[in-house]
Amino acid sequence: MTSTADLFDDRGDELDSLALPLHDLGGRVSFDGPIRTIRCHRDNALVKQVLATPGGGAVLVIDGGGSLESALVGDLIAASAVAHGWAGIIVHGAIRDRAVIATLPLGVKALGSNPRKSAKDGVGEVDVPVVIAGVHFAPGRHVWADADGILVER
Template sequence: MNAVHEELAAAGVATVYEAYGRRGLLDVDLQPLAAGRRAAGPARIALCGQGDNRAVHEVMAHLRPGEILVLTMPEPAPVALLGDLLATQAQARGAAGILVNAAVRDSAGLAAFDVPIWTRWRRATGATKDTRGGVDVPVTIGGTRIAPGDLLVLDDDGATAVSESDVDDLRDAVRQRLAKEEGLRARWAAGELSYDAYGLRAEDERGRS
C-alpha cells in the first residue's frame, strides 16, 4: 500500500464512507476470512461469466502489487471463483486484498494467507472455465459502481469504494472526521452525553410539552 492507501485503510470502512458523504458502500454481506484485517488499494476487476472463473485466470496476468482484486459475476451466486491455487497466484503478484462477490473454497487455508480475502459465501461448488468474461471493466456490487482503478477500502465492516479522482480530497475529509471524532470521544469519556450535546433531549422534552 502507498501512504494514502495505508492511511485510508487505517481509518476504516465506516469512517471513509461517512467522510465521502455516505457514498460508495458495497451494500452486500461481505465476510472477511480472517477477522481484524484491513486493506485498501485500486481495483483490478474480473467480471466472470455466470458460474465461470476463466476471467480470474486471465486477470492474474494484469494484477499489480498493491491492487485489490475484485471478482464478480453478472448475478452473484455461491459458486467458488477462488480457491487455494488462484489465491496463491494473487498473493505472489502482490495483491493488497481480494474481494469475491461470489464464493471461495479452501477457506480454512485461505484465511491464513498473507493477502486478506473477503467473500459473500464459502462453498465448494466449482466454476466452469468456458466463458472468457471481461477484465478491467466497470462492475456494480451492492449498488455501487466500481471502475478499474477506483479505490477500495475493506475491513470487518465490509467494503466501500471511492472514485479514483476523489481520493486526495477524501483523505483531507477523513482527517477532519477523525479529528472531530477524537474530540467527541474525549467529551463522552469525560461524562458528557450525546443526547444533550446534539439537542435531542431538548427536542424530546418540547415534544412532550
C-alpha cells in the first residue's frame, strides 16, 4: 500500500484527511479498503453481526460518538473480522482486549480502550453515511490508514 503521505501528495484534492488522534491498536498499522459503516452508541450487537459476515477486504468505520465509556470491539469480535476477511476497523470510540487485538492480522484504529462491555440490544444503523470530525465516511468509498493517519475518498 502507498503511504497516506504519498497518496495525499498525489491526490490531495480528491481526499479528506481525518484530523483525529486515533491509536493504532491492531496487528496491522497500514490497511485500506472500501468503507462499510455502523452508527451506534455503547451497543456493539450490530458490530458483532456485521463483522461475522464476509468482509471482502472492507474497512468497517464505527461511529460510536467518540464515547470511551464502553468498548465497541473486543478480541472475539476482532478475531471474527479476521476470519471473515475484513481489512480493518476504525472506531470513533473505545475497544477492549487491546493486547490480544495487537496480535491479530487486522488494522484497528480507535480513540482508546476501556474494559467495560457495551450493551447488546442491536440499537444503531448499518451502512449509513457517518461524519466523524468533519470527515464524511460513505459506504462504498475508499479509506486508507497507516501510522500517519486516515484518508477518505471524497
